[in-house]
Amino acid sequence: MISIRDVAKMAGVSPSTVSRVMNGTAKVNEEKRQRVLNVIKETGFKPNETARSLYKKSARIIGVILPNIQNPFFNGMAQAIEEEAYSRGYRLMLCNSDNNLEKEKNNIDLLSRMNADGIILLTNQDGIRETIEKCKVPVVILDREVKADNQVACIRSDHYKGGRLAAEHLVRCGCRKIVNMRGDQALSSARDRFEGYLEICRKYEMAPCYIDCRYSFREGLKKTEEILKLYPDVDGIIAGNDMVAMSVYKVLSKKGYRVPEDVQIIGYDNISLSELMTPELTTIAQPISDMGRASARALIDYVEQKSNEDNYHFDVELIQRDTTIMKEGGSRK
Amino acid sequence: MISIRDVAKMAGVSPSTVSRVMNGTAKVNEEKRQRVLNVIKETGFKPNETARSLYKKSARIIGVILPNIQNPFFNGMAQAIEEEAYSRGYRLMLCNSDNNLEKEKNNIDLLSRMNADGIILLTNQDGIRETIEKCKVPVVILDREVKADNQVACIRSDHYKGGRLAAEHLVRCGCRKIVNMRGDQALSSARDRFEGYLEICRKYEMAPCYIDCRYSFREGLKKTEEILKLYPDVDGIIAGNDMVAMSVYKVLSKKGYRVPEDVQIIGYDNISLSELMTPELTTIAQPISDMGRASARALIDYVEQKSNEDNYHFDVELIQRDTTIMKEGGSRK
């Protein structure tokens, strides 16, 4: 492969001059400049990024570590991150963590050894903090709560409000027996949502009624069956997220329940699927793209020493679609 | 950051010896070896990957270029590629191409300048061949047809058979008016499937009946409306892929058609969603994970000069679920 020294020789200048022509880092005599440009054009010379990274200690790479690319919530984020990063000249190193601490550590470690400029983390393994602090790469935490020294920003949405919104909406739709399929309480987001739900229970003097259900379709199926056994009079279900809501709908529909007439369902996230499925899913929308974009922006701004806003709290909103319905004789207590 | 030279100094040996200890490339006196290992442990020294890449001309990176990460078909592939790559010590550079030739070229170019070990391409821009040949990085073409000199392998599934299977299944289910929503005929895969469909039309002496519909949910909605206007007697729809099938179902269901009683639907790909949605979708399964894994494997084997199989043709199969139904009085002509 042709190097900058080859180009220099051909153009009768020094490598430094070629570098200056390419990067515009200093003035170069116009005639020499043209000679260099011509040689570059003729030879199709492309500077080696690795060599540049080595000196600059920056590979123009952003590492994105997420549990699973197939999850629509995460890949929605990844999409937005990629767009923002690409437009600013950075590329994405994508790492599936499978919620596996070892894999996460490996990836963070490698990323820092590759001179990655930063890492966007969608995970909340407890043991991870030490690793990310040791590697000293700037980190943005997205949708999770980790808190590390080298954390540049933390991007979250208002889960407490989301929890309230979901519960209150079902109340307003006339549900009298609402079951909350709360997510893994190790996640602060799931805890916040559940708190919001509890507040609404207090407000309307309802006895809280919940079941634990991780954010997975498969578990959603199982837990929905349980709900139907435990609470035969259920008429409203707050699913942990949209995937779970899909599974809830599937089980209900198989058992002959009508949605929303017999049981109403509300999801969470507003992944693109929630609008695509039939019936369209009522859900609490997190601004997934905005959050992804913001995380990339915060990271790159930090790296390029631009802004320094470091705490983003995004708003959520209720999107009413077809799995809930406002009834006439509203049942406000 | 601490370098190999620092470690060497601390252990009282040369950098070469440290390198040899880390990589096991040569025998080192046991006592020195221990000294080096101790220093590495104490300092937490991690060798810089960029420097290694520069010399080795290999970054242990595989570039994956796909139109869109949010598409379940593509992210299913990406997931499998990531798993295979990770297990063999490679990482993924993920690039969204948005079907944008310029972006693809940029990404390929950058990947080669970063000493990426190879590229897996899920795209079929016409203008791309020149770029991938010029960059000289090994390329695996996945699910598409490009043909370039530096192409290591081409991974496809049997679309012709898939097209036949889908059509014949609807025939067997008693459909008399089957409409094929054929995909973009610029894609060889879509052409092959359509050919398969045509063969079944000939076999059963049916007049071919089709409409062009790109692989997108939105377009699926529009084209389904058109179908209902153009062919009010339609009783079987072959969707271009599972996403389109979902949109077909949505429109039919909104208009009061029953599926599969009034109209039967078959999708294509068997993305994970097809089993999750309600009703579960009958579809032609491509072994998405196997294909993704195979592409990574072929690339890495090539890079590491192991095998050299270069043409993979995966089988497809019919997965019957709830959007089609075998009726009693089968209508075999």
Add this chain to the structure above:
DNA sequence: TCATATTATGAAACCCGTTTCAAGTTGATT
């Protein structure tokens, strides 16, 4: 016109892990 300031330019150092090559050491063989 001379002195000083400014600018263009290349040599060399730098980033850091790897590998080559030659020198030094040890041990075996005769």
Add this chain to the structure above:
DNA sequence: AATCAACTTGAAACGGGTTTCATAATATGA
């Protein structure tokens, strides 16, 4: 004891773009 082989080890070169620093050349001002 002498010779040769085998092995350990470090100095130096390497990969390739960037930057510093000193020099040379030109320009400005007095």
